[in-house]
Amino acid sequence: AQSVTQPDIHITVSEGASLELRCNYSYGATPYLFWYVQSPGQGLQLLLKYFSGDTLVQGIKGFEAEFKRSQSSFNLRKPSVHWSDAAEYFCAVARYSGGGADGLTFGKGTHLIIQP
Amino acid sequence: ETGVTQSPTHLIKTRGQQVTLRCSSQSGHNTVSWYQQALGQGPQFIFQYYREEENGRGNFPPRFSGLQFPNYSSELNVNALELDDSALYLCASSLAGQGSYEQYFGPGTRLTVT
Numbered sequence: 001a002q003s004v005t006q007p008d009i010h011i012t013v014s015e016g017a018s019l020e021l022r023c024n025y026s027y028g029a030t031p032y033l034f035w036y037v038q039s040p041g042q043g044l045q046l047l048l049k050y051f052s053g054d055t056l057v058q059g060i061k062g063f064e065a066e067f068k069r070s071q072s073s074f075n076l077r078k079p080s081v082h083w084s085d086a087a088e089y090f091c092a093v094a095r096y097s098g099g100g101a102d103g104l105t106f107g108k109g110t111h112l113i114i115q116p
Numbered sequence: 117e118t119g120v121t122q123s124p125t126h127l128i129k130t131r132g133q134q135v136t137l138r139c140s141s142q143s144g145h146n147t148v149s150w151y152q153q154a155l156g157q158g159p160q161f162i163f164q165y166y167r168e169e170e171n172g173r174g175n176f177p178p179r180f181s182g183l184q185f186p187n188y189s190s191e192l193n194v195n196a197l198e199l200d201d202s203a204l205y206l207c208a209s210s211l212a213g214q215g216s217y218e219q220y221f222g223p224g225t226r227l228t229v230t
């Protein structure tokens with residue numbers, strides 16, 4: 001079964017500093033990978049996705065992520081964070097059952113705190 | 117383009133009762149997935165509906181059931197509520213067959229079981 005690990009429960013970054021959130025996945029074939037962001041009490045917003053091709057993918061709000069097959073990683077980056085980036089970030093991988101892809105398997109999330 | 121909507125926003129039920137949560141898909145989408153998100157955790161996949169049939173299921177007991185209607189809206193039903201069912205329930209819609217498998221989430225329904 002597919003799984004996702006986000007090693008950092010909390011990360012604190014100063015406003016204007018760079019950010020990297022880690023994500024490791026477990027899946028035998030090429031995975032479908034996603035990053036979502038969730039503000040308090042809200043649903044999830046898709047930041048970016050990887051299916052195939054270029055391993056560096058660009059998303060919304062200035063975020064990017066790099067797929068590294070050798071490390072089973074899909075880390076999220078942003079060169080300069082803004083106070084509005086404070087939120088919960090979830091990495092996810094598409095799950096596959098006998099009939100094909102259905103739902104998503106999420107990590108436990110990383111809580112991002114922005115210091116002024 | 118209309119996004120995913122869910123109702124109600126909040127709900128309080130008593131242990132042992134039954135609850136129905138509703139979801140309207142984003143326009144143009146034909147697949148609906150439901151997730152349970154406990155406090156401080158990532159969402160967990162409950163099941164997915166496509167063409168009005170269950171297309172996949174996570175590790176949830178049969179008292180969690182669902183429906184999808186011809187207009188692609190969906191219901192999640194939970195019978196015999198337990199205290200541990202207290203969570204944010206998220207609905208997500210997607211378009212099967214597009215090859216990208218993106219899911220778009222609604223704002224969720226906060227269920228409290230007392």
